[in-house]
Ligand SMILES: Cc1cc2nc3c(=O)[nH]c(=O)nc-3n(C[C@H](O)[C@H](O)[C@H](O)COP(=O)(O)O)c2cc1C
Ligand SMILES: [Fe+2]
């Protein structure tokens with residue numbers, strides 16, 4: 001775990017976590033950081049005390065001592081969000097200090113009590129203030145359903161720092177560069193994709209609430225955004241606000257100017273048409289991503305479909321239905337409420353077909369409202385006339401997706 005000074009009396013502790021399934025589901029290829037913050041006036045508050053998988057809380061105590069804070073002298077534990085990646089340290093901390101006040105929203109308080117047995121809880125509402133002394137004044141701003149119903153922002157007035165918790169967060173491990181002004185162009189791209197991965201894997205279902213949280217952030221004068229995961233934005237906090245606004249559009253059908261081919265094939269028949277489509281996309285100079293299911297991780301699959309303006313589904317019929325790994329992927333996309341994408345499907349069948357019917361059922365079941373170009377199905381190997389139809393479908397998709405591009 002690393003300690004960074006953000007301003008006088010404000011510190012960040014950050015640790016990289018790798019080799020876990022985030023939420024027990026997501027294989028996060030590039031890890032994630034858990035960030036915790038200290039605000040020190042006459043009184044000391046810790047915001048989102050993290051527990052990790054690396055020997056924390058003991059390492060946290062070592063880091064606290066490094067900046068001259070005895071853990072016993074922490075007065076307030078501010079729980080912006082009860083999820084254990086932000087609060088898992090409470091029980092352990094309680095063992096070394098019993099006159100500790102937990103500060104959180106009413107919704108979080110119920111969970112802090114039921115998960116950790118805490119009872120010394122001060123519930124805060126919109127605009128409530130905690131004066132720590134020496135000029136450090138915190139205010140609290142609930143942002144319900146930014147992930148969970150309990151979430152709030154904590155804002156420090158003197159330095160105009162927003163401790164935004166999951167909001168404005170990103171996956172991705174951090175090396176030596178933790179502030180936006182230190183990131184290299186490669187790291188900026190890395191965290192943009194890891195932001196998309198985070199938003200699409202964890203947050204996108206709550207897009208209407210995230211939009212409200214963006215509006216709430218705009219009512220505060222912000223110099224620095226300090227999220228619970230990912231880099232701190234002190235040079236240009238507006239960048240991550242704009243990124244999150246853009247991601248909220250991706251959740252509803254917009255995307256980058258790129259196509260994702262979500263595909264699977266048992267004996268290579270559908271794959272032949274995929275090869276053909278790649279040739280068309282290359283000829284047309286279109287950026288594209290290929291996701292072969294079930295080889296791709298759910299995390300990568302959801303993030304890549306989410307950020308693309310055009311989706312090609314290439315999958316055969318299997319037992320009178322859609323090739324299962326592709327059906328599973330689409331169900332996951334549907335559960336995440338990723339709506340409004342422009343899409344085109346083709347695929348091979350042997351005798352009856354059936355993939356198309358299940359595709360419609362999935363789109364209907366999850367109310368995905370995807371805008372489909374007419375599908376192309378072919379018996380066995382794709383023939384010349386099938387490939388002509390596939391090409392026409394792809395060209396229509398490229399035309400239609402133009403209206404959806406938001407970079
Ligand atoms: C396990 C299995 C189940 C299948 N079920 C059906 C089916 O229900 N209806 C059908 O028309 N074809 C069915 N087929 C035939 C495939 O759709 C056909 O072989 C197609 O060309 C496979 O395309 P691919 O090589 O891209 O996987 C099935 C094939 C397999 C291997
Ligand atoms: Fe969360």
Ligand SMILES: [Fe+2]
Pocket residue numbers: 083085086165166228229
């Ligand atoms: Fe989190």
